[in-house]
Amino acid sequence: MPRFAGLLALLGGLSAVLASANVSGIYGIVERRLPQHTGKFTFTSVEGGGDAFVISDTKGKQGGITVSCTTTSGCARGLYTYLTDFGGVDIFWTGSRLHELPSPLPKVGKPVKGSAIVPYRYHFNTVTFGYTTAFWDFDKWSLLLDWLALRGVNLPLAWNGYEAIALEVFREFGLSDGEIFDFFAGPAFLPWNRFGNMQTSWGGSLPMQWINDQATLQKQILPRMVELGMTPILPAFTGFVPRAMSSHYSNASIVNGSAWSGFPTAMTNDSFLEPFDPLFPQMQKSFIAKQQQAYGNITHFYTLDQYNENNPFSGNTSYLASVSASTIASLRAADPEAIWVLQGWLFFSSETFWTDDRIEAYLGGAPGNDSMLILDLYTEAQPQWNRTNSYFGKQWVWCELHDYGGNMGMEGNLAAITEGPVAALHANGSSMVGMGLTMEGQEPGNEIVYDVLLDQA
Ligand SMILES: *[C@@H]1O[C@H](CO)[C@@H](O)[C@H](O)[C@H]1NC(C)=O
Numbered sequence: 387m388p389r390f391a392g393l394l395a396l397l398g399g400l401s402a403v404l405a406s407a408n409v410s411g412i413y414g415i416v417e418r419r420l421p422q423h424t425g426k427f428t429f430t431s432v433e434g435g436g437d438a439f440v441i442s443d444t445k446g447k448q449g450g451i452t453v454s455c456t457t458t459s460g461c462a463r464g465l466y467t468y469l470t471d472f473g474g475v476d477i478f479w480t481g482s483r484l485h486e487l488p489s490p491l492p493k494v495g496k497p498v499k500g501s502a503i504v505p506y507r508y509h510f511n512t513v514t515f516g517y518t519t520a521f522w523d524f525d526k527w528s529l530l531l532d533w534l535a536l537r538g539v540n541l542p543l544a545w546n547g548y549e550a551i552a553l554e555v556f557r558e559f560g561l562s563d564g565e566i567f568d569f570f571a572g573p574a575f576l577p578w579n580r581f582g583n584m585q586t587s588w589g590g591s592l593p594m595q596w597i598n599d600q601a602t603l604q605k606q607i608l609p610r611m612v613e614l615g616m617t618p619i620l621p622a623f624t625g626f627v628p629r630a631m632s633s634h635y636s637n638a639s640i641v642n643g644s645a646w647s648g649f650p651t652a653m654t655n656d657s658f659l660e661p662f663d664p665l666f667p668q669m670q671k672s673f674i675a676k677q678q679q680a681y682g683n684i685t686h687f688y689t690l691d692q693y694n695e696n697n698p699f700s701g702n703t704s705y706l707a708s709v710s711a712s713t714i715a716s717l718r719a720a721d722p723e724a725i726w727v728l729q730g731w732l733f734f735s736s737e738t739f740w741t742d743d744r745i746e747a748y749l750g751g752a753p754g755n756d757s758m759l760i761l762d763l764y765t766e767a768q769p770q771w772n773r774t775n776s777y778f779g780k781q782w783v784w785c786e787l788h789d790y791g792g793n794m795g796m797e798g799n800l801a802a803i804t805e806g807p808v809a810a811l812h813a814n815g816s817s818m819v820g821m822g823l824t825m826e827g828q829e830p831g832n833e834i835v836y837d838v839l840l841d842q843a
Pocket residue numbers: 408409410411613
């Protein structure tokens with residue numbers, strides 16, 4: 387069985403007729419990682435549903451391998467299946483052995499088919515951008531993005547450059563640079579600043595050069611993601627604002643979030659502009675428009691967490707429903723097809739606050755079931771989907787966390803990550819639509835547990 391097995395789909399299937407996939411980005415993987423084999427691989431796009439591929443020996447004397455696919459991601463995963471199952475080589479977080487692929491290329495004989503069993507294969511945790519990638523250059527990103535593409539990931543988080551956009555938005559709304567830089571954290575702490583857990587930087591403010599460099603890096607990362615068949619999940623305006631916001635807008639509903647991790651008030655209790663305040667959708671619109679202008683209209687997925695290790699101002703269910711209704715309305719006013727991606731960690735970490743009623747109210751504020759995508763963040767050990775009626779119908783992703791704070795875990799519950807996702811997918815009334823990796827830090831040393839999950843997706 388191919389490693390990407392599961393449901394085998396027949397290419398050129400009956401119903402789905404999709405625009406043909408642009409597979410030119412997959413040739414880039416061959417050029418970067420298998421330079422001695424350029425010209426030996428052929429990728430072709432065929433019509434059909436889902437993310438599916440067929441690997442076959444290229445007909446004719448020249449030999450080589452042909453991968454045909456219904457989507458760019460399907461071709462990438464088809465190439466990976468060939469490289470690992472027939473070529474005996476792999477790519478790792480620590481490097482790559484793909485260049486050791488034998489020549490001439492081993493034949494496959496009977497064509498090999500595979501297809502994804504879920505529409506979304508997700509990667510990253512907001513905090514990975516602090517624990518692991520804070521100081522990465524594009525070479526390191528390039529290796530990781532090839533790793534992701536080959537494993538079939540098609541929905542990665544893309545936080546780099548957030549402060550460049552946020553800075554422009556805050557300036558437009560009248561804040562001074564001093565007030566804004568009083569809010570931004572240092573590079574390695576930005577995930578928790580973005581979450582509204584902490585604010586301000588010590589040892590000097592976040593350098594402007596760093597902000598600009600990150601925006602430049604994002605302009606390399608995003609096109610690469612797109613050409614590898616991925617839809618980036620981009621940031622949005624969350625509501626967390628510099629403390630000085632309330633002196634500029636004395637009428638605005640701005641509340642303080644809770645204290646985080648024992649920090650003194652000056653560094654935590656971040657100010658939060660309530661989403662039902664008229665200022666919120668204006669700032670959202672400004673944020674998304676600036677982001678589209680900077681990076682193009684490449685996604686409808688937005689990562690947005692208001693209560694990660696940070697409890698709401700009130701537990702009143704009408705209040706919670708109003709916060710989420712206003713938040714999704716602001717996103718959709720800026721991008722009519724916006725989908726709100728939420729890290730579901732809060733429902734576990736603040737389980738006593740987040741009773742079923744409150745979760746239902748908060749999620750229920752967003753219309754229908756497709757307006758949100760919830761990352762059930764720690765499904766292998768602390769699933770929340772099963773206490774919330776599959777998030778009351780909202781779409782969600784089965785995620786493996788495994789690594790906390792960049793601590794290497796030479797362990798892994800293989801039964802939980804193999805039986806678990808398949809059982810959840812087939813559970814009665816399941817609204818699960820993806821599988822993904824939400825490790826806090828990516829520590830090399832135990833990639834087995836990550837491979838195993840994505841191999842099933
Ligand atoms: C396909 O993607 C490549 C980038 O990988 C781009 O240069 C090219 O214009 C695209 N082709 C079409 C038809 O969109």
